Amino acid sequence: MAGATDAGQPARETSQGPRPFAHINAGNTGLYRGIMGAFASAKRRFTIHLRPEDVQHHLRQSGQQSPEYAVIVDALAQLCGWGNLRADPDTSRVTTVEEFHRARFLYQLTVEGEAAEEALAAYDAALGRRGALQSVALVDIVVHLRALLELAGATEPDVARVHLSLNALAGRFRDLADNAQAFMGSLQRTIELQDAEVEAFLAYKDRLIEYLERFIKDLVATGAEISELVLELERRGVSALLDVAAERESADAAPDGTDDFRGREFARCRALWAERWDGFHAWFISGSGHASQAAILRGQARAAVPRMLAVVAALNDRRAGRSDRSADFRTLARWFAQAPDDAAMHCLWRAAFGLHSARHLTIDADTVDAREQRPVPPSASWADAAPIMISPRLRKTGRYERRGRPNRVIDRTEQRRYLAELAAKEAEETAAAREVLLAKVGAPTRLSDVGHLDPDAFRLFLGLLGDALAGKTPGRTEVTTVTSDGSLLVRLTELANSGVAEIRTDMGVFRGPDHLLQIEDPMAWREAAS
Incomplete structure (x- = not known):
């Protein structure tokens, strides 16, 4: 395997620096991901170093195909070359001179390798996340807001309680927003699914509609209470509470050699808390010219119900054997694919869509004489052919002249004079x-x-x-x-x-x-x- 020496010495990092994501696109990705999974599992058990036999045992216990010992050693050396692992000489079990001269290493995750594993775990979690509409989170937000309202009314609020309440409010709100976004995305993918099992989808539909209706009702009731609490908290001075939280967070800032490091750290924390509160305010309270995120979420949840019913109707029509436009187009596409030549395709096109030439609508004596003198082939483009003047009446009715007697011209002078006088009077x-x-x-x-x-x-x-x-x-x-x-x-x-x-x-x-x-x-x- 490339990247390992004959003596099992780990390969050195390339001159380009660590490449911890290179093993994803390598030829033996499954083995590399299994080995990195063994180190990630050991990290969760607070184990730092692993030997090749430990990695082999983990692969066997996890149900993966366990390769030979030499293959694992070569894979570990390659991961060291990419910067995912670090190898240290293993002299703890040496009993003979031959074993001392044989290369043995203890492997552990590098900083780059650990960061890559965390990033890939977050990526997999985001892809598999379904999300949820959390009515319980709304109730928790109300509880935290009431606690902050009580603290805002105190003469000397408890600094620790203020900081903990704001942190709990921010965390609960972050969970609510992230889960709602993930749920609406997964719901849209579910609605757009066309190849679902009919019976399973119909059973899922009933539970989902009940779930959406319950959340919409809770969002309307609890969202109004949250809006009132937010406005009341802002009237009592939420800025003072944000100052307390920022001061408590900046108190543990490590010095950086400058005199004003505490002031800069406080300004950074204060700006962060102000940004969080502005986002929280805009999520529940509509502003001038834009609706709140809670109102938008409520509208999306309500709109999902008729879309779900439309999918159910389409599935019922499909199960009953009724034809829809998509099925007609698929059948027509098969006919085009089975046509023997281009002429048959043209005939099928004219029969299906009826898009014939419209030149016959303007044929009259003058047009016939002009075409006899300067014939226009049927293959001529509209851009290259001579223009033809068409009467607006002909375009609208298909005839040059209107049938019957012409309409009488009505004199509306008196009505216009009356309207002018009425408008002048109203203006006065x-x-x-x-x-x-x-x-x-x-x-x-x-x-x-x-x-x-x-x-x-x-x-x-x-x-x-x-x-x-x-x-x-x-x-x-x-x-x-x-x-x-x-x-x-x-x-x-x-x-x-x-x-x-x-x-x-x-x-x-x-x-x-x-x-x-x-x-x-x-x-x-x-x-x-x-």
Whole structure:
């Protein structure tokens, strides 16, 4: 075997440096992976060194085909050459001079070999991971958030409890996000599977739909509680808790020879905790312009149910013998493969799809004369053939002229005049209502101080108030919005301990929570600036 000397001396690393992944593409990959598995198993048992006979015993115990002793020695030497293993002289069992001069080695994993094994184990685990929608994780997150909320309200929070609670919250949330992503990926592959056993798939379908419905219900109920806890925790000051966790982590930082190493380590830990909290916030709470990850996951889980039912319907149709489009195309493909020549294929194509030439639609006396003078062969490309002018009516109906009497031209002058007058009147009423509102609430004014409004002004007021309230999200006390035409700017501010505001109109009394309202005209700003 290449890489081993005749005396069993391990091969030296090449000038290119260690190549711990080279054994994956080697010719004897199975043996190399078995040997590296023996060292990984010994590492888990806290065993450092292995002899060739130990490796041979492990291969035999694991059910693999155990090669000869010399083959294992050569494979160990090759792995040493790639940098996966390190060989040390073994003199512990030497009893004669001949045994002393015979090369014996103890092998152990190198740093590069151990890192390669961990990477390959993580790769295999990721490929075989199914994932899960963890309702229990949602409950655990609620428990950790309540504990943090209690700590945030304390005068001097327990540093250890804060750090442990944040670490537990981050770990549980990481498991929830990773498992949900893996589950939705495996679910999509399951739905797209076309060659599954019908009975097994139908039985799996019932359990899966029940599982999805239970998780969606838990996500809706528990997700709302998590959102409220997150907002309450941010109002009480989650930044102080993140500072405590970052300070505790940076306290064990090893000095690096500079004076400000503790400050730099604290800044790094603080930025890491801030990034984790921002991700946690965005996972459960929707922001302006984008939905939360919990809402997206809920939508994907709901969409998976009808896709699953569609696959079940397709399987039932297939089992009942009904033909679908994919089966028709496969049959047509077999017919094309069995066609004796190109002419038969062309006939089959025309019969199946009916894509004939459309030149006959434009044949008239002028076209016939033009084709007689300058004939166009059937094989001519559309790009090379002379253009043909086609009437739009011919393209739409297949005839040059419309049958029957022409339609009478209707004079709609009176209707247009009426619509113009109606539009002008509405514009005047809107302008008057806008002036009334600007006069009453041009400066910040409480809703309880607005007073009486006429019907037109009240109608405009309701529309502006509705736009402002629609743009208000949980946790915000002030919202600013602009009307669709850009003519008015509305600023609505929530008041602490506000009472009930009443606005009297000709149609009745409008009541609601008292707010601070201001309506401004942006056009007036531009005119003043100019």
